[in-house]
Amino acid sequence: QVQLVQSGAEVKKPGASVKVSCKTSGYTFTAHYMHWVRQAPGQGLEWMGWINPNSGGTNYAQKFQGWVTMTRDTSISTVYMDLSRLRSDDTAVYYCAREYSSSWFDSWGQGTLVTVSS
Amino acid sequence: QSALTQPASVSGSPGQSITISCSGTSSDVGGYSYVSWYQQYPGKVPKLMVYEVSNRPSGVSNRFSGSKSGNTASLTISGLQAEDEADYYCSSYTSSSTWVFGGGTKLTVL
Numbered sequence: 001q002v003q004l005v006q007s008g009a010e011v012k013k014p015g016a017s018v019k020v021s022c023k024t025s026g027y028t029f030t031a032h033y034m035h036w037v038r039q040a041p042g043q044g045l046e047w048m049g050w051i052n053p054n055s056g057g058t059n060y061a062q063k064f065q066g067w068v069t070m071t072r073d074t075s076i077s078t079v080y081m082d083l084s085r086l087r088s089d090d091t092a093v094y095y096c097a098r099e100y101s102s103s104w105f106d107s108w109g110q111g112t113l114v115t116v117s118s
Numbered sequence: 119q120s121a122l123t124q125p126a127s128v129s130g131s132p133g134q135s136i137t138i139s140c141s142g143t144s145s146d147v148g149g150y151s152y153v154s155w156y157q158q159y160p161g162k163v164p165k166l167m168v169y170e171v172s173n174r175p176s177g178v179s180n181r182f183s184g185s186k187s188g189n190t191a192s193l194t195i196s197g198l199q200a201e202d203e204a205d206y207y208c209s210s211y212t213s214s215s216t217w218v219f220g221g222g223t224k225l226t227v228l
Contacts, residue, residue: 035217037219044121044205044207044219044220044221044222045156045158045164045207045209045219045222046121046219047209047216047217047218047219049216050217059214059215059216061119061216062119095163095164097164100169102152102211103152103154103169103170103211104152104154104166104169104170104209105154105156105164105166105209106166106169106175108163108164109163110163111163
């Protein structure tokens with residue numbers, strides 16, 4: 001079955017960077033775009049961007065352009081989300097979510113809590 | 119890209135029906151059939167409930183149904199049950215090849 005397993009919780013200081021991984025299994029890695037979505041405490045879901053695991057192409061929400069980098073390693077079926085210049089309001093749970101049929105998110109990682117605090 | 123507009127909260131009694139709206143623009147909700155709905159319990163991962171406006175994934179109760187008119191999509195839950203109490207989010211593809219979520223709606227079963 002499809003599985004998305006994310007890396008563990010992180011605590012970072014303001015100004016630092018964080019890299020969250022999402023290891024996939026149970027399907028053809030290059031056949032589905034992967035998205036990153038975050039959720040601040042008590043807040044809603046916020047779409048950050050997607051990566052095409054086949055080509056490495058990306059598209060980020062305007063808010064995150066210049067600030068987020070999504071990459072992939074096809075040899076280990078893993079995608080990564082790197083967020084730089086962290087601020088306290090970047091404290092959130094970050095999810096990877098698999099896109100299906102160019103339309104919806106059918107499988108989600110378990111989430112990674114990133115806490116930004118001095 | 120602004121978030122889609124959802125009511126912050128809705129409520130209903132067991133057995134009743136409720137509808138959650140999701141308003142966007144012609145560049146997102148109104149322009150595509152790629153509207154989906156997600157259910158999220160506190161501290162849990164979102165779960166797909168409806169895709170492509172009105173389709174239900176296997177295993178989702180037929181009490182959940184979706185529709186769209188113009189720039190507004192809707193999720194209707196009929197025969198409300200206590201287990202339906204959760205947060206609900208809509209999502210849409212956009213003309214910029216991006217996605218956008220609604221602000222979320224908290225459903226309370228009275």
